[in-house]
Amino acid sequence: MTDLTKLTMAEARDGLAKKTFTALELTDAFLGAIEKANPALNAYVLPTPDHARVQAKDSDKRIASGKARPLEGLPIGNKDLFCTRGIRTTACSKILGEFSPTYESTVGQNLWDAGAVMLGKLNNDEFAMGSSNETSAFGNVVSPWRRKGKDGKLATDKLVPGGSSGGSSAAVAASLCLAATATDTGGSIRQPAALTGTVGIKPTYGRCSRWGIVAFASSLDQAGPIAKTVRDSAIMLKAMASHDPKDTTSVDAPVPDYEAVLGKGVKGLRVGIPREYRVEGMSPEIQKLWDEGIAWLKSAGATIHDISLPHTKYALPAYYIVAPAECSSNLARYDGMRYGIRVNGGNLIDTYENTRAEGFGKEVRRRILIGTYVLSAGYYDAYYLKAQKVRTLIKRDFDEAWNKVDVVLTPTTPSPAFAFGEKTGDPLAMYLEDIFTVTVNMAGLPGMSVPGGLSSEGTPLGLQLIGKPFDEETLFRTAQVIEDAAGRLPVPEAWWMKG
Amino acid sequence: MQVDEATVRRIARLARIKISDAEAKGLETELSGILDWVKQLDEVDTANVEPMTRVVAHQLKMRDDVVTDGEIADQVTANAPLAEDNFFVVPKVVE
Numbered sequence: 185m186t187d188l189t190k191l192t193m194a195e196a197r198d199g200l201a202k203k204t205f206t207a208l209e210l211t212d213a214f215l216g217a218i219e220k221a222n223p224a225l226n227a228y229v230l231p232t233p234d235h236a237r238v239q240a241k242d243s244d245k246r247i248a249s250g251k252a253r254p255l256e257g258l259p260i261g262n263k264d265l266f267c268t269r270g271i272r273t274t275a276c277s278k279i280l281g282e283f284s285p286t287y288e289s290t291v292g293q294n295l296w297d298a299g300a301v302m303l304g305k306l307n308n309d310e311f312a313m314g315s316s317n318e319t320s321a322f323g324n325v326v327s328p329w330r331r332k333g334k335d336g337k338l339a340t341d342k343l344v345p346g347g348s349s350g351g352s353s354a355a356v357a358a359s360l361c362l363a364a365t366a367t368d369t370g371g372s373i374r375q376p377a378a379l380t381g382t383v384g385i386k387p388t389y390g391r392c393s394r395w396g397i398v399a400f401a402s403s404l405d406q407a408g409p410i411a412k413t414v415r416d417s418a419i420m421l422k423a424m425a426s427h428d429p430k431d432t433t434s435v436d437a438p439v440p441d442y443e444a445v446l447g448k449g450v451k452g453l454r455v456g457i458p459r460e461y462r463v464e465g466m467s468p469e470i471q472k473l474w475d476e477g478i479a480w481l482k483s484a485g486a487t488i489h490d491i492s493l494p495h496t497k498y499a500l501p502a503y504y505i506v507a508p509a510e511c512s513s514n515l516a517r518y519d520g521m522r523y524g525i526r527v528n529g530g531n532l533i534d535t536y537e538n539t540r541a542e543g544f545g546k547e548v549r550r551r552i553l554i555g556t557y558v559l560s561a562g563y564y565d566a567y568y569l570k571a572q573k574v575r576t577l578i579k580r581d582f583d584e585a586w587n588k589v590d591v592v593l594t595p596t597t598p599s600p601a602f603a604f605g606e607k608t609g610d611p612l613a614m615y616l617e618d619i620f621t622v623t624v625n626m627a628g629l630p631g632m633s634v635p636g637g638l639s640s641e642g643t644p645l646g647l648q649l650i651g652k653p654f655d656e657e658t659l660f661r662t663a664q665v666i667e668d669a670a671g672r673l674p675v676p677e678a679w680w681m682k683g
Numbered sequence: 684m685q686v687d688e689a690t691v692r693r694i695a696r697l698a699r700i701k702i703s704d705a706e707a708k709g710l711e712t713e714l715s716g717i718l719d720w721v722k723q724l725d726e727v728d729t730a731n732v733e734p735m736t737r738v739v740a741h742q743l744k745m746r747d748d749v750v751t752d753g754e755i756a757d758q759v760t761a762n763a764p765l766a767e768d769n770f771f772v773v774p775k776v777v778e
Contacts, residue, residue, distance in 0.1 A: 286758040389738040432743055501721040512698060519699070521773050523762035532774045533699065541701035549700055553710065554717055556698040557686070570724055572734035577727065579735060611713060612720060628738025653739050 188213040189359040193258055193416035196362055200247060200257050207243035207257025207301065211236050214259045214303050217681075218360050224680035227345075227355040229264050229322045230272055231304035239301040246299065255423050256299030261361035263352050264305040265312055266292050266407075267396040275398040276320040277310045279518045279543025281525040289396025290428045291365060291407045298423040303361050307351030310545045311515065312372055312400045315617035317350025318608055319547045325350040327380060327601060328358035328675045332642030338677060343601040343643065346376030346617075352410045353380040357675055363411035363420050367397060369404045370503055371596075371621025374633035377410050378596035378646025381635045381673030383417045383663065384410040388654045389628035390435035391421075393428030401510035402433075404503075404625045413672065414634060414663045418442035421656065440657055448661045451485030455662075456589030460496035461620060463598065470595045470645065473636045477593055477647045480669035481662065489589050493581040498574050499623040504615060505558050505571035506626075511548075512555025518543060550611065579627040582650075591658050594620050596646035600639035620648060630656045634663040635673040644673045686714045 188210050191199065199205055215233045222228050236259060243257030267273045267285035274280040288296070296302070309319040317325040327345040330338040345354035349366035353376035356364050366373045368386035377384030385408045392407040399405060409420030422443070427436040457478065462471075478488055520526035520539030527538035544552065558567035585592065598619055607614045624631035630653070633646040647666055651659045691710045695702045702710065756769035765772035 281764075283762050286755075286761055390741075429744070429746065433737075435739065435741060436744070495727070498724055498727055501724055504717065505721055505724075520764060521771055522760075524764070526764035528774070532776055534701075535774050536699040537696075537701035540699055544700070549702075550710070550713060552698050552700065553691075553694050554714060557690075557694050557714065557718070560694065560697060567721070569734055570729060571721075572736075573729035573732040574724055574727055575735040576732050577729070579738075612716065 189217045191362070192412050193362040193419055194413070196258055197419070201252070203247070207240040207247065208237065210257060211240035211259045211301050211303070214361060218303065221358055221360055221680050225326045225328060225354055225358055225360070226323055227307055227325050227351045227358065227360055228261065228304040229274070229276060229307045229351070232271060232302060235271065236301050236303050239296070243299055243301060253297070253299035255295065255419070257301060258299070258362050259301040259303045260295065261304060261306045261352060261355045261364040262292060262302050263308050263349055263365050263367060265308055265367050265398045266365055267398070268292060268302070268305065271305065273305065273398070274321070275311045276308050276322055277543065277545065277548065278321045279524045279540070283523050285396070287396060290393035290426065290430060291424045292396065294426055295365070295423055300423070306355055306364055309348035309350065310548050311398065311511070312348035312367055312369055313511070313547050313551055314347040315371070315375055315614050316344035316602070316607065317347040318344065318604065319545050321545060324604060325354045327354055328678070328680060329380060329601060329643050330679065338679065341603045343603055344379070346379035346601070348372040349376045349410060353377055353382055353384070356380070356382045356410050356412060358678070358680065363409055363416050365407060365424070366410045367405060367407050368625065369400050369507060370625050371618040373408045373410060374596050374621050374631055374646070374648060375617060377633040379601040379644065381644035381675070382410050382412060383414050383632070383634050383667070384408065385417050385421055385632040385656065385659065386624065386630065387421060387425060387656050388630045390433050391425045391630070391654065391656070393426060393431040393434045395428055395430040399514040401507040402514060403510060404507060406625070414660060414667045415443060415446055418446060418660050435654070437654060442657060442660050445657045445661045446664045449484060450481055450662055450665050453486040453591065453658070453662065454489055454589040455481050455486045456489050456491035456585055456592040458491050458493045458496065458592060458594060460493050461594045463619065467599050469639050470598060473645050473647065474593070474595050477636055477666060480666055481593065484665045491585045491589060491592070493585060493623070495574065495577045495581050496623055499578050499626050500615060500619055502571040502574040502578070503618070503622045503626060504554070505567045506575070508551040508555035509559050509568050510555070512552045512559060515544075515548070515552055547611075575626050578623055582627050582629060586652050590652070591662050592650040594648045594650065596620060596633040596648040600641060600643045600645055624650055629653060630659055632659040632663055634666045636666065636670050638673065642676075686711055686718065
């Protein structure tokens with residue numbers, strides 16, 4: 185039999201419908217691959233084989249009785265930021281200890297109600313704070329991609345899978361699940377997707393419920409999928425999105441059938457190219473990739489327009505006020521009293537301080553402290569309020585652009601995947617990873633990363649599409665044109681399976 | 684913007700995070716660097732700009748004022764580091 189783990193989600197769906205294989209066979213193929221790969225890649229922090237087999241057997245029964253649901257029997261990975269009923273959820277932080285939620289996230293529940301099978305919980309940067317998956321309490325995730333040396337052979341230095349959804353991107357790229365859940369606060373879906381040759385979409389703020397997802401920065405956080413293809417990401421988002429009375433910021437609007445628009449093409453579509461994204465020091469190969477993307481869309485019938493988003497350069501500094509401020513507030517709940525670890529001290533304050541010093545990692549502590557500073561007495565107006573006003577201006581830039589164009593095309597990241605430790609010394613260097621993605625969160629817009637080609641090092645590069653609020657459909661059909669032109673980018677060699 | 688050690692310690696106390704002397708020193712430099720960098724926002728004129736509060740204007744929904752859950756004390760305390768008879772057990776607060 186062919187290797188079932190190499191199928192796309194759409195192909196696996198067809199195979200199950202035609203009864204070429206069973207959901208249990210499909211699930212077992214992934215569980216076997218995870219067992220072999222995880223020691224090398226560390227993509228899963230908790231594989232859940234027993235749980236997966238129970239779900240798969242139930243799916244097989246439903247398929248046999250003709251009652252298959254949209255994602256029936258399709259095995260996926262679930263980022264450890266999503267609460268799972270009765271299954272350990274840690275946000276990859278020590279502070280949550282062995283936390284076992286008594287409830288399921290709404291996005292997760294939507295997926296299980298659609299018939300999906302959960303293979304396990306995926307690694308991520310601690311509380312989703314990071315761009316390389318180097319801040320997880322469970323250790324680094326290793327990208328399945330390797331640089332190509334001058335001799336044409338794969339180099340052995342380990343590359344990062346991006347972050348914070350590094351477990352999701354690595355698992356999808358290494359065929360350890362058909363697709364994965366992820367979250368994006370400043371680029372945490374799109375940047376890891378770009379660095380691993382996978383497709384990732386952060387929908388409009390409010391499209392997916394945030395209920396049951398461990399909060400980082402509530403005005404920016406949004407869930408979305410990472411998948412192998414544009415079609416697979418459309419299948420996933422359709423199932424994940426919903427209006428949820430339990431999240432007042434989720435929007436009560438119908439969720440379109442994203443798959444239905446994939447073949448529509450881009451004839452007559454107006455594509456904006458923001459001049460402010462031609463940043464100083466951008467690598468020539470990123471520029472080349474961007475030019476190629478423009479050429480593909482043009483030859484498919486789109487028109488290309490120069491646009492200006494004048495406040496682009498202020499998005500990242502404004503983000504590094506808003507996100508830490510909201511994080512310091514959200515993470516105040518981890519006090520060692522109601523859940524997670526407790527490290528006792530001489531008095532109550534000591535206990536709080538010991539617990540939080542021991543439980544939080546370095547980057548999380550740094551962001552809590554910055555957030556506490558900018559929110560402290562006398563500084564609120566100068567920092568948080570100022571940043572929220574700058575956000576209005578960033579959003580206004582886009583509102584004006586939408587008078588001229590339907591979609592915006594940019595690179596996803598300023599550079600290809602980097603090796604471990606290359607950017608950990610200087611927090612600002614790491615923050616720059618998000619320079620092209622963060623504006624999208626600040627304005628609440630949908631953004632998508634789709635593979636565009638390989639760098640000179642043989643590693644993947646992504647193109648980003650930015651759309652109008654709740655117009656994910658335009659992103660999907662434009663991304664499909666890019667995918668058709670660029671081709672998919674499978675990992676060249678499964679070195680991690682060789683033991 | 685120079686953050687001194689006393690400020691770092693004050694912030695750490697507000698955030699309820701214990702820091703060592705060595706950490707305090709490192710944080711002085713790191714926080715100063717980040718705060719200097721975000722200072723570039725001062726270039727932007729925001730005099731007549733409203734702060735952003737939501738991405739897409741929509742009316743917040745009201746729901747009926749009724750109890751929709753409860754009677755789950757065992758679930759609420761299920762993950763507590765220390766619990767007894769559905770109560771959280773915490774260090775002594777009042778002498």
